[in-house]
Amino acid sequence: MKKILEIRGLSKVHGHKCPLCCDFTGPKHDTNICRHCNSIVAIHDISLDLYEGEILGIMGESGSGKSSIVKTIFFDEIPTDGDALFFDNNEQYSLFTINAARQRWLRNHRFGMVYQSPHLGLNFSISAGGNIAERLLMSDLFHYGDIRKRALELLSRTEVPSERMDQSPGKFSGGMQQRVQIAKALATRPPLLLLDEVTSGLDLSVQARILDLILEIQRDLGTAMIVVTHDLGVVRLLTGRTIVLKNGRIVEHGLTDQVLEDPQDAYTQQLVASAL
């Protein structure tokens, strides 16, 4: 399998960051907050690889730094330290050293992001179709008829009724808003999709439909995905490999079955036990 993303030593610290920040935070100290300078070490020394068509899970409790990883990859946050390489066809991009214009191009054309809150990913002042059109227009598609056709295809793929295409997502249910977000993220056929707690706050039947949809997309389009969740069921169903985070550090990683069936780290054991 071909590697699509390689992250090495990724760190993100909110605050001034003193030399002791990383030594006095983490699972060993059971805190993210540096007691010397009060900086918050959201993530520290994160390294991971992602391969084409693979779904990688990132799990951990609230505040463990899961979302910080995907937000950094999607350029919503600037990392404090670390490198990330994105391999796209024959091109290779060093995500944190390329210029801002190139970062925006990657964000608009090659990455897709589905946020936990639809308010972050959708524009509620325009229609669902308009949200998808906006992303298509970024990729230089200027034919109104073709834009409508493609938006309709994407919405029907994500099970949004075609007659609701011209309504604002504000009038949709939570599950449907998430499906519109997924449709929008897929508009440019990105090779990398980032999913941040997409099923949180949704009822079980809606969750199941969204999870099925994600699997279908991976099977049909071969999109590589990073799925951030605190739900072990989601990790078990979707992912092949999993990373477990605590206080901004990776405490365990491996094949999902292995991590869930035979957890080695005490924190993972606790997490798995509490879910059961």
Place this chain on the structure above:
Amino acid sequence: MNKNYLLPLDEAAYNFGFLDEYAKKEIRRALLKAISIPGYQTPFASREMPMGKGFGTGGLQITLSIIGVGEKLKVIDQGADDSVNAVNLRQFIEMTCPGISGTEDTERASLIQSRHRIPETPLRKDQVLVLQVPYSDPLVVVEPSESKRKTMHGEGDYSRLLTKLYEDIVKYDEITISHRYPTRINGHYVIDPSPIPRFDVPKMHMSNALILFGAGREKKVYAVPPYTDATPLAFDDVPFRIEDFRDENGKRRVCRRCGADNSFLEESINDAAGLKLHQCSDSNYCNRRLSLSGPARIGAEEGGI
């Protein structure tokens, strides 16, 4: 009445063109930059003028910076030479620029300051058109942050503006922007071409005359240099179109005064008869046609003649 109005220029202590030479130089430098980068909104230090912002202070500052002795000035507002705003601006410029002459004739004018219209008479390469602009940035309707707008302009990212057009077609089956139609200049920057109607937008394309835009409140100037590409934003299959002024029967309405069937028409209601009347918005164009061919049937019914 302001006594200074009656005083000779030297006693009123005005510099030629009201602005001091340093201010004019600074505005001219900004204009040079604007012309060099077609459509780019160049910041300039907009001065306080003896009139409220919103009354054309941006266009006025450009006019005062580039006007010279012997210049023939025309000022129009909504196509009319005799509206209050146009008359006041013309009087002010004439008062502070001795040696220039005012004219209502588009063909005679060397410098035209306008609000809301580009004259119907095609402009020549020795003429300059100055347009007064209330809002300089077309992206302001989709993005409130100026720094983000600058980035979007720099990268030519107008997808959100196009999305607005998309939404218009979805809701109304057509693009409903009547004026300030976003127009791409020289294949890159999209400008707000001041509140000119859609009818006038094609006149900017490959124009013989230099077109300058001044926004006093927004402190920006920008330009469409002569013979420059000006393309209104549209979709491949939903092209830009101008107002067609057709009546219920699909017939093109004509001016009730001069009979013109190719000009931008204003609609008014005849209170007594309750009829819609149409006449040329460009008063000089209409008068000129009248003087050449005689009056059309005045007071014609709806649809002109």
